[in-house]
Amino acid sequence: METIRLTMSQALVNFLDNQYIEVDGQVYKFVKGVMGIFGHGNVTGIGEALEQHTGELQFIQGKNEQGMVHAASAFAKQNNRLQIFACTTSIGPGALNMVTAAATATVNRIPVLLLPGDNFACRQPDPVLQQIENPSDYTISATDAFKPVSKYWDRIVRPEQLMTAALNAMRVLTDPADTGAVTLVLPQDVQCESYDYPVEFFRKRVHSVQRRAAASATLKAAVDLIASKKKPLIIAGGGVHYALAENELAHFAETFGIPVGETQAGKSALPWNHPLNAGAIGATGTLMANILAKDADLVIGIGTRFSDFTTASKSAFQNQDVQFISINVNAMDTVKLNAFGVQADAKEALSALHAALSQLDYKTTYEPGYMQSLKETWDGEVDRLYAMELEEGLSQTRVLGEINRWMDDSSVIVCAAGSLPGDLHRLWRSVQPKTYHMEYGFSCMGYEVSGAFGVKLAEPSREVYAMVGDGSYLMLHSELVTSMQEGYKINVLLFDNHGYQCIHNLQRAHGSEGFGNEFRYRSEDTGSAKGPYMPMDFAAQARGMGAKTYTVTTIAELHEALEMARKETVSTLIDIKVLPGTNTSGYESWWRVGVAEVSTSPKVRQAFENMQTEVAQSKERGLWAN
Template identity: 25%
Template sequence: MLMTVAEAIIKYMQEEEGIEVIFGYPGGAVIGFYDALYNSSLKHVLVRHEQGAAHAADGYARSTGKVGVCVATSGPGATNLTTGIATAYMDSVPIVAITGQVKTSAIGKDSFQEVDTRGITMPITKHNYLITDPHEALRIVKEAFYIAKTGRKGPVLIDIPSDIFLSKIEYSVPSKVELLGYKPNYEPHPLQIKRAAQLIKESEKPIILAGGGVIASEASQELIKFAERINAPVVTTLMGKGAIPETHELSCGFIGMHGAAYANYAINDSDLIIAIGVRFSDRSTGKVETFAPNAKIIHIDIDPAEIGKNVQPYVPIVADAKRALEKLIEVVEPKTNPIWWEKIKDWKNKYPLRYRMSNEVIKPQYVIERIYELTKGEAIVVTEVGQNQMWAAQYYKVKRPRQFITSGGLGTMGFGFPAAIGAQIGNKDKVVIDIAGDGSIQMNIQELATAASEKLPVKIFILNNSCLGMVRQWQELFYERRYSCTLLDVAPDFEKLAEAYGAYGRRVEKIEELDEAIEWALNINDSPVIVDIKVNREENVFPMIPAGGSIDKMLID
């Protein structure tokens, strides 16, 4: 069956990979692909900026566990994708990005809208391709999806010249993928499992540190079963939120720069850390030389490059988190750890997450608490980056994996709203909320047109403090309140802006207006909603570990 490469790629994505939706923005180098889409049943979501396409594909992937797909043209279209690709790379999210390229005869001649997309994205993709032979197209596309969703998941980019899209080929898909040198190891070594079980038996103060790898491997139930068997507290990284229900009696919140004080004290005082699907980033460990000085570490990760990169483990286990936990459950002996639990409960009592309530101003922490209570903890929560992100992480207790979506490793402002669009498309019957700041939301505010066009009822709650809150906080604490370029005294009327895009908008300036506005937003199901909430400008996120500080040396308030 002869067809164009563009038609063959679309057919393959639908029939072989089960792709239901792609996010993109057309241009000259991808016009052949978009022409093939014209008669296709594959849903395409037209974003208003290519960065929005990458973030939407990312949010779709994180919230569903499926591969997200985004498309952009050559040159600026491709470069606009790079921030979103880097975001997915840092957080190990499976997306496939398809970019157009100038025709093969024009490559390397500084042609109109030509950039070396493959070279630019090499450091921020798990793998990438430039297709120069149309007969290799389906093999490459099959490999791209395989690489994105296996092993340590991540983004893969396929750069396709415009003439390759239009070339005619036979539709013939390789029966399997064969990649020399790429053989992810899923099964843990039996000896390492035995060594880990012995360490757990000997420990008096064990703690489990669960990261995004637990969610990526669908290992939440195994994690809970394992934690209950050894009666160990479970802390998470920011990316691991949802790996265990935060209402579970063994859950102790997330650690790190703005983690709960009791979580940070617990991991730093432990004698054994069972780290699963984490990379021991600086935001989690603080000063690595002083991190958990008395703890032996069992590090389970599917990526061997992460073992020993930041923290040296006592027992390394290169394996899929789900398979490793299944094997550990089989061999570990039950434990109780009563003295350890007494100490943790004491820390929880002494150092709870807290803030000073006021009736004069709206406290952002209170806003998150009310959103949590009025949604009964069931919403999919997507965040922007900054103070809004940390307050959401602290005060919205998530119940399940893929419920809390945030840019962790790259810390990308502007991520939240387009990611929420992707999450809403992937979860049509669920409430999707974007917790935003007034700075971050403006970075991709144009995607209101996308959400309105698709009639997506994403709820955007802006914690509006008229400043770039997290940088301002640092300036207050460490730079004598020298607020250099962080005060946003000129800003749009977000209520009117929402209406201009055909969405709904509302402003909240008094605390007694808050609940009604939240409930109003939750009841709208045919359009995006902005609730602009005026909060205290000089409210800070605590606890806080100063840059380069030790995890147990926090500013509490």
């Protein structure tokens, strides 16, 4: 057997550079490169390997460990999970900074490979700088924190262990049903130890993704169930995009006259103006989609996790005869809501169901013009919100409307947290697939700027816009610098509304007067945190990092800034001053949060009673335990 002597890190880098993925006969290079921040725990190991590597892997220097993993996740998501970046850090705080982003990737089922350094396996110099010592279990280190947020975790304490660990990592990273964060923990001494690796380990390896077809008996039962229903509703999730099934979805809906509601991850699977696109569903849903959900006698979930926002905490479906079908490659998702599960690839399942239902001449029984009427009503409401003028300043919905009308159909928006996801889910009018990039599985504040950089890496020819609130921007915006360093222009549209207004609104909706969520000075008179708003010059801050910046307080200034930003060749930031509380809410939706059962506030007590009523109604519909 032919071998080559390499350090474990050198072997890992060479292995990653030779991994490919195949879908529908097309082969893609799976690992685009490595993002990293070096410290004493990885710079002389994997850092040396990357420095000396002569292959095709691209190295990108991160500025914040969490931020660079968000960028890697966004890159993989925008590429429909067909290409990834690995991320490496030192031990201790550098590694732990990646944990939040690891959870974000795993919740959203996005493949990302994490390579944190770790304590010395030999223990000779222990305790080293940044080492956590557990007096009851000395094998525990900071990197054990990745276990609950990783789909696969391994610590490589001998260089030859890399071979099984790396293959298992690829198994999970390329698995459409069970992907997420994969963590290979690399003790800093083992990174530098050598071994005679078989040359075969470094051959080009193509991981074939098999589209899973539904079992014949399962398919027949699903067809029978659909055929027995009069008013079905489709809920399109992110799995539609990942399965490249947008055309199959449109064909299926059009043939049988079934309206389609969209989750945050599924949005843009159909153009907004498609006559059967009911828009956003659930707690951040449209009036059209939520009315259809209440009356539906069958809900067909396609590639969705049926999260609480999608189901409006299981209150969205109120027909006493409603049943559910869940089409998903992930078995866990097929049993939610007591659904009839179809474990299958979305594209395969839609094609098979279409063929079988066509033979039955199946059609829904929605009244002629009903869908059009609902859609016209909702489009009118969006037009109203997009045109909303206030004497005091800019409303958030008006700003979104102006941006939406101005933006090219091929441009991509990126968002994750705050009040913007609700407004964008309801109001944003996407025309082309993959132009709406929302991280809402974890709704991780700070994803937006990093995510925009990752999307731009994935699709350099597109204009990419991070839509971010001031609170989320303050939490994490470091990869704005990386975008300029690497020459990948992104645009940050910063909505400055003086704090965490989404949660401020949630407080007030449940009896609070508002506490701890606005960026205010402490009052000199009362000592409370309800003094004047803090004036923030985000444009000046970003300008100091090298971005081109603009400040907007009027619609005319917004138009001018957008045009100027489009012409720039470096990353831009537009600081948009919007009025707090000018976001959307309601539209036949409900979302369950915990409300104090005992309080001195009459408003809180009333909010608790209202919540109990909604919970009781949810139980009566039989969806409580599912």
